[in-house]
Amino acid sequence: MAIVRVALDARSYDIMIEQGALDRAGDHLARYARKGRLVVVTDEHVARAQLPRLEASLRAAGIAVEPIILPAGEQTKSWRHLEQLLDALLALEIERGDHVVALGGGVIGDLVGFAASILKRGCHFVQVPTTLLAQVDSSVGGKTAINAAAGKNLIGSFHQPSFVLIDPITLDTLPARETRAGYAEVVKYGLIDDPDFFAWCETEGHRLLAGDPQARKYAIGKSVAAKAAIVADDERETSGRRALLNLGHTFGHALEADTGFSDTLLHGEAVAAGMALAFRYSARLRLCAQEDAERVTAHLKAVKLPYNLATAHVKADGAALVAHMLHDKKMAAGTLPFLLARGIGKTFLSKDVVLSDVAAFLDEERAAAG
Ligand code: NAD
Ligand code: GLY
DSSP: OEEEEEOOGGGOEEEEEOTTGGGGHHHHHGGGOBTTEEEEEEEHHHHHHTHHHHHHHHHHTTOEEEEEEEOOSGGGSSHHHHHHHHHHHHHTTOOTTOEEEEEESHHHHHHHHHHHHHGGGOOEEEEEEOSHHIIIIITSSOEEEEEETTEEEEEEEEOOOSEEEEOGGGGGGSOHHHHHHHHHHHHHHHHHHOHHHHHHHHHHHHHHHTTOHHHHHHHHHHHHHHHHHHHHHOTTSOSSTGGGGGTTHHHHHHHHHHTTTSTTSOHHHHHHHHHHHHHHHHHHTTSSOHHHHHHHHHHHHHTTOOOSTTTTTOOOOHHHHHHHHTTSTTOBTTBOOEEEESSTTOEEEESOOOHHHHHHHHHHHHHHHO
């Protein structure tokens, strides 16, 4: 078992990574069960695959479980399902001091976190992430959101969980494509500021993707420790440090928008292609060595993640993709901060990027990919 602390004064909390933790949830979550009861919010897929384990453990510890099961998929991060969830929580008489358990991927975690932040002016929540993406990224750091007609994650809050319980065994039932998409966020931590970890991904990443318990534990531990340090330093993304976590996201956002935020390109897949583009663009600007950009591309290709416009199924030209970037919520005071790199593990925030040049680069990429 490993514990990583997110140090945020009164809002500090632990992330526990433990093989089989769900089967011991009765021990780990007992302190959050007021009057011997816990409300567990999940989606239909996770309800089938993992809820029975959690329920059995809680019930064996004498904790009654009230499950709320929502549809699976990005469309659940909506006003409609937020309202449905809030009404269900109110019907169960959740009070301000209570904890709600979010069992699922980033969709359930983001939705439940947002609901918890506004229910009775704020109640508590616990994250039990069940996708690799949620275990290494979205369950930590307190960003919560639903989507709006105008774009993804545009309505939300910062609301930290009280505890994050990670059981890598839950990944056994996750579809392989979802595991690969989450792996992009693992690679991201190496590319941001940990070249040794990127080198580990190059040689050992395939073991993680194949479900090796040691590789999973190591990669999840490294990832959450990196994220916890960044969040402790810049909880609300004001100093620029937390913005580093958006590596690949500005290009990725444009790719996701072009593919309609659909199953054609999952978020993690868009981040993968976006990171490859960010490194190749950095090399084109002579900020980083060509070999570094090639290493990033080669690794993403080796693990069968998208690494260019063609493998991301994107057909739009540079101007159209840049137009999507202008709708990104990271736009501030009319400029779009871009994450570029001076090498592997040397990501930085640039405010000097010329969008017409980015469009020209993307047209070159389009021509090269055929
Ligand atoms: P997701 O929650 O939709 O889960 C992916 C799919 O896997 C779903 O169909 C789900 O039902 C299924 N699933 C989840 N766990 C499973 C399991 N153990 N076994 C079988 N099936 C399982 O997607 P995601 O990739 O986890 O999260 C994406 C969301 O996360 C996006 O909305 C994104 O905006 C958000 N996100 C938030 C943050 C943050 O900091 N808050 C960071 C990154 C991404
Ligand atoms: N996933 C980006 C962040 O948490 O800031």
